[in-house]
Amino acid sequence: MLIEQPWLLYRAFFPKTHWRFQTGEKAVYLTFDDGPIPEMTPWVLDLLDKYHIKATFFCVADNVRKYPEIYRAILQRGHQTGNHTYHHLQGWKTNTETFLKDVEAAAELIDSPLFRPPHGHIRPSQLRAVLKRFKVVMWDVVSRDYSNRQTAEQVFENVTKYTRNGSVIVFHDSLRSKGKLEEALPKSIDWLLQQGYEFKLIPQ
Numbered sequence: 001m002l003i004e005q006p007w008l009l010y011r012a013f014f015p016k017t018h019w020r021f022q023t024g025e026k027a028v029y030l031t032f033d034d035g036p037i038p039e040m041t042p043w044v045l046d047l048l049d050k051y052h053i054k055a056t057f058f059c060v061a062d063n064v065r066k067y068p069e070i071y072r073a074i075l076q077r078g079h080q081t082g083n084h085t086y087h088h089l090q091g092w093k094t095n096t097e098t099f100l101k102d103v104e105a106a107a108e109l110i111d112s113p114l115f116r117p118p119h120g121h122i123r124p125s126q127l128r129a130v131l132k133r134f135k136v137v138m139w140d141v142v143s144r145d146y147s148n149r150q151t152a153e154q155v156f157e158n159v160t161k162y163t164r165n166g167s168v169i170v171f172h173d174s175l176r177s178k179g180k181l182e183e184a185l186p187k188s189i190d191w192l193l194q195q196g197y198e199f200k201l202i203p204q
């Protein structure tokens with residue numbers, strides 16, 4: 001069964017992670033996972049500049065190694081980055097020692113106190129260790145822009161259906177999102193602005 005909302009029970013297992021920020025303000029937190037890559041990230045950066053919006057990019061360190069100039073552009077243009085492991089490892093499938101070494105290696109390229117586990121999959125032992133050094137940021141709105149079974153229209157609808165005050169919205173600057181994001185992202189931003197949402201950076 002596929003659901004857009006993270007499982008409430010799963011969330012309850014990880015009380016120290018951030019799924020949505022408690023805020024009285026009409027604010028959302030845009031996040032982009034899995035970049036930086038030349039095919040998508042510069043396009044996202046240009047679009048965000050056009051709207052004067054700042055976002056948080058959870059980067060895969062292997063991509064940072066390949067495209068350091070794009071990584072630098074993210075920071076130079078006023079956005080912030082977070083650690084998304086070096087090799088996009090899934091915690092459930094990886095032993096804790098290997099997982100933590102991968103996070104450490106990523107931290108050498110990504111100087112950030114923020115961490116997001118790939119797919120949101122992390123074992124309690126991994127989480128305990130990661131929490132000593134990082135603020136762990138999950139999400140409460142999955143655009144599902146990465147899915148081949150979703151159209152750009154459906155990606156947009158996922159955003160409009162689940163966003164509320166303090167929502168952390170996840171998109172992907174990845175090849176799998178290409179073809180959907182170009183349509184769904186500007187449409188989503190337009191809608192969020194129309195609704196009066198302000199775009200904020202995740203507090204570090």
Ligand SMILES: [Zn+2]
Pocket residue numbers: 033034084088117118119
């Ligand atoms: Zn990812």
